[in-house]
Every structure is written in C-alpha cells, then in structure tokens.
Amino acid sequence: MQLSVVIPVCNEAENVGILAQEIHAALNARLQFEVIFIDDGSTDATVQQILNARAQVPQIRLLKHTKRSGQSAAVRTGVRAARAAWIGTLDGDGQNDPADLPKLIAALQQYNTDGQLRLIVGNRTTRRDTGLRRLSSRIANGVRGGMLRDGTPDTGCGIKLIERALFMELPHFDHMHRFLPALVQRAGARVISVPVAHRPRMRGRSKYGIHNRLWVGIVDLFGVMWLINRRIAPQRVTEE
Numbered sequence: 001m002q003l004s005v006v007i008p009v010c011n012e013a014e015n016v017g018i019l020a021q022e023i024h025a026a027l028n029a030r031l032q033f034e035v036i037f038i039d040d041g042s043t044d045a046t047v048q049q050i051l052n053a054r055a056q057v058p059q060i061r062l063l064k065h066t067k068r069s070g071q072s073a074a075v076r077t078g079v080r081a082a083r084a085a086w087i088g089t090l091d092g093d094g095q096n097d098p099a100d101l102p103k104l105i106a107a108l109q110q111y112n113t114d115g116q117l118r119l120i121v122g123n124r125t126t127r128r129d130t131g132l133r134r135l136s137s138r139i140a141n142g143v144r145g146g147m148l149r150d151g152t153p154d155t156g157c158g159i160k161l162i163e164r165a166l167f168m169e170l171p172h173f174d175h176m177h178r179f180l181p182a183l184v185q186r187a188g189a190r191v192i193s194v195p196v197a198h199r200p201r202m203r204g205r206s207k208y209g210i211h212n213r214l215w216v217g218i219v220d221l222f223g224v225m226w227l228i229n230r231r232i233a234p235q236r237v238t239e240e
Contacts, residue, residue, distance in 0.1 A: 002031040004082035004164070005101070008038045008074030009092035013045040014203035019094055020053040020060060026098040031105075035060045036078040037092075041068030072176045079167050087167060089177075091158030093201050096122070100196040104161040107194045118166045118189035121152055121181060122159035122196035147221060148228070152181040152193055159196055163189075171227055179224045186228050 005023055009016060020035060027033045035057065037050045047064065054060040063077055079087050088104065090096045104120045111117055155178055162180065170176070170183045181191045 001084040003033040004084040005035045005088045006078035010040040011044045012092040013049045015094040017053045020057045023098040024057045038074040038078045039064045040074040089160045096159040097197040116190045118163045119184045119191045120161040122157040123154045123193040124198035148182040150182040
C-alpha cells in the first residue's frame, strides 16, 4: 500500500460516488492505494452511496462515527486506520480535484531531498466559492499567517499529503486540520505548498459558514500559538 486517501464526509450522498470514481481514475494506473471514507454521523444516504461505490472501486473502506464528532476527529479516525505510510486527504464535497493527488506525490519526490519534507499542502489559487466564503478565508488566512508565520497561503485547502507517522504524533484537538502546517513545523519538519484546482460545489450544502470557520479558527489560533511557544526541542540521546 503506497497511499491512503482519507475523506471525512457528512451528508454528502450526492458527491461520494462521483468522488470515488474520480480518485480511482486518478490513481489506479499509478500506485497501490486505498480510499477511506469516514462517515461523521450522516443522516442522509451517504453510507449507502459509499457502499454502492465500493462495487466499482474495491479499494474503498468505510468507517463510521456513531455520533457527529467533527472534521478533525474524522480525519484522525481515517489516518489511524490507514495502511500506507503516506496519507492524502480530500474534502467530501467534490470541490477538491483528485487529479491533483499525483501532483502532490510528484512534489514530494522532487523536493524531499533532505528527508524532512513531511507535508505538502494544496493552494487554491483560483477559489470557486461564494464571496462570503472567500472573504472569511482571506481574513482567517491573513490573521493566521501573520501570527503563526507558517509560510502557507491556504491552510484551509482540503487536499494535502502528509506522512502518517508524523500526523499521529501531532497534538490532537478539534479543528487541528486547519493548523497542520504550523503543527508540522513545530515538530521540526518542512512544509511546501503546491497550486491545485478548485471547483464550485455542484451538489449538496456546505457545512461551514463565517460563524464556524472564521471566529472559531481565530480562537483556536491562540491555542496553537501556546503550543508552539511551549515546544520542547528534541534532545540528542546517546546510549552507552
């Protein structure tokens, strides 16, 4: 297994089947992979549609939360269950293009010359969202970048490639997925951003708005700053 694609979903019945087919088309001839859908308490036909998609994409695995726990918890559930050393993440709304996953893998192979590159983040250079969502993301990215200085223009992009072992060592908290670059850098690893496509939401409804994307993120920002400031540098250890 070379890549585990982790996708948290909640009430995305109209999107999961198409997304599964797109992942299969992007990766099937390139590498060994699995697709892990984590259903985070859906109340529509999302679970059934994932099971239907598995008939055509046998690499699919389905994990289910018995109650809604949030995107970060769902991502962690998927990463914990993953069989590959590297994790690709996608949002379940279909706005990330799975065809960009090979681009992130190529960037890893090209730029990981020192073995310290552990996270590649997509950068949605052309956003296909409403004006309000673009504004809230611009403000949040600006505030976060100014305070954390993580050098990442678009931490909210759902398409990422991260080393599984490192992810499992990171501090875990609600909304942590929005701060992965700063957390990875805190762990002493490198992060780069790669331009990726972004598509308009064609089906279903967004789960996020300005109240749970912008304000909550700013509150969490101070917690991440505390973690960074309290970091204990790893010590070289010898054994005699």
